[in-house]
Structure formats: structure tokens, C-alpha cells
Amino acid sequence: MTDGDPEYDTDFRDRPEAYEIGRSEEGVFKVQPYKDELLPLWTFKTPEEAEESADAILEKYEEYRADGEFPGMDIARKYLQMGYTRAMRYAKYPGGTKYVDGEERDPQQWADPEKREAALRFEERLESVREDEAYQRATEAHRER
Structure with a gap:
């Protein structure tokens, strides 16, 4: 699958040096083979x-x-982060709709308490990854390459 973006054509298991960390949840739907596995x-x-x-x-x-x-x-880590952020959006905004007619809605406390609980399950695992010294060392080593 390709859409002109080299990330779609790269197997990052074979070419880890080609991986760019990026911001936030960037790459979760592109970086193979991890997207297909996660x-x-x-x-x-x-x-x-x-x-x-x-x-x-x-x-x-x-x-x-x-x-x-x-x-x-x-x-x-990004899938855990995305689980937290997406579930929290539904927790705060009815139907997960943050914008109506181009205007940001005011968040509600809690529009969907079940989604808030779902978000907290992801947050707990996300924090364990962020605090993992092996992850921190690997991130630093990857940036240095």
C-alpha cells in the first residue's frame, strides 16, 4: 500500500534506522509492520x-x-497514548465530537464515564512505558543515530 509517502513502503523491522520518532501519535497508521501488528x-x-x-x-x-x-x-507507546487520548475525547465530548460548525465545544465532566475509565486503563500502561528505563535509553540512542 502506498500513498506517495515513503513510510508506507518501508519495513521498519528491516530498516529501523529509517524510523523517525515524530510527534504525538504520528505514524501509527503508517509504520509497518507494527501498524498491522498493533x-x-x-x-x-x-x-x-x-x-x-x-x-x-x-x-x-x-x-x-x-x-x-x-x-x-x-x-x-503511541497506540497506548492514542487509546488514552481518543477514549478521553469521548469521555469529555458527547459522541467524541470536539468541534461543531468549526467551533470547539466546552468539555463536559464526564460526558461518558465509561470512556473515562477506558482512558485510564491506557494511561496506566502508557506511564509504565514512558518510565521504562530501557525505552528512555532506546529513544536517546535512536535520536543519536
């Missing part, structure tokens, strides 16, 4: 599904860490 695990419909999803993504993160695959580690 996207099917990602859901935040209910707190229970979010917990299973976050655990499965964290398990993949740990596999990538054991294999020294920094791009996989970083993309797994």
Missing part, C-alpha cells in the same frame, strides 16, 4: 475491552523491547 489489538469501546487492549499492546511492547526493536516499542 492496530488489530487497539480498542476502547468499554473499560474491560480497553484493559485487554492495553495489556495486549503492552505485551507487544515488551516483545519489541526484548528483540531490540525500537520502532516497535515507540509505535506501541
Whole structure:
């Protein structure tokens, strides 16, 4: 699959040096083979599904860490982050709709308490990755390359 973006044509397991860390959740739908491995695990419909999803993504993160695959580690972190941010959007905005007619709506406390619970399941795993010294070292080493 390609849309003119070289990320779609690169296997980052084979070419980890080509991976750029990027901002926020950038790359989660592009960086292969990690997208294909992580996207099917990602859901935040209910707190229970979010917990299973976050655990499965964290398990993949740990596999990538054991294999020294920094791009996989970083993309797994981004899926955890995206689980948190997307679920929190639904928690604060009815139907997850932040903008109406181009204007940002005021967030509600809590428009969907179940989605807030789902978000917190992702946040817990996200923090464990961010605090992981192996992740911090791998990030620094990747940036130095």
C-alpha cells in the first residue's frame, strides 16, 4: 500500500534506522509492520475491552523491547497514548465530537464515564512505558543515530 509517502513502503523491522520518532501519535497508521501488528489489538469501546487492549499492546511492547526493536516499542507507546487520548475525547465530548460548525465545544465532566475509565486503563500502561528505563535509553540512542 502506498500513498506517495515513503513510510508506507518501508519495513521498519528491516530498516529501523529509517524510523523517525515524530510527534504525538504520528505514524501509527503508517509504520509497518507494527501498524498491522498493533492496530488489530487497539480498542476502547468499554473499560474491560480497553484493559485487554492495553495489556495486549503492552505485551507487544515488551516483545519489541526484548528483540531490540525500537520502532516497535515507540509505535506501541503511541497506540497506548492514542487509546488514552481518543477514549478521553469521548469521555469529555458527547459522541467524541470536539468541534461543531468549526467551533470547539466546552468539555463536559464526564460526558461518558465509561470512556473515562477506558482512558485510564491506557494511561496506566502508557506511564509504565514512558518510565521504562530501557525505552528512555532506546529513544536517546535512536535520536543519536
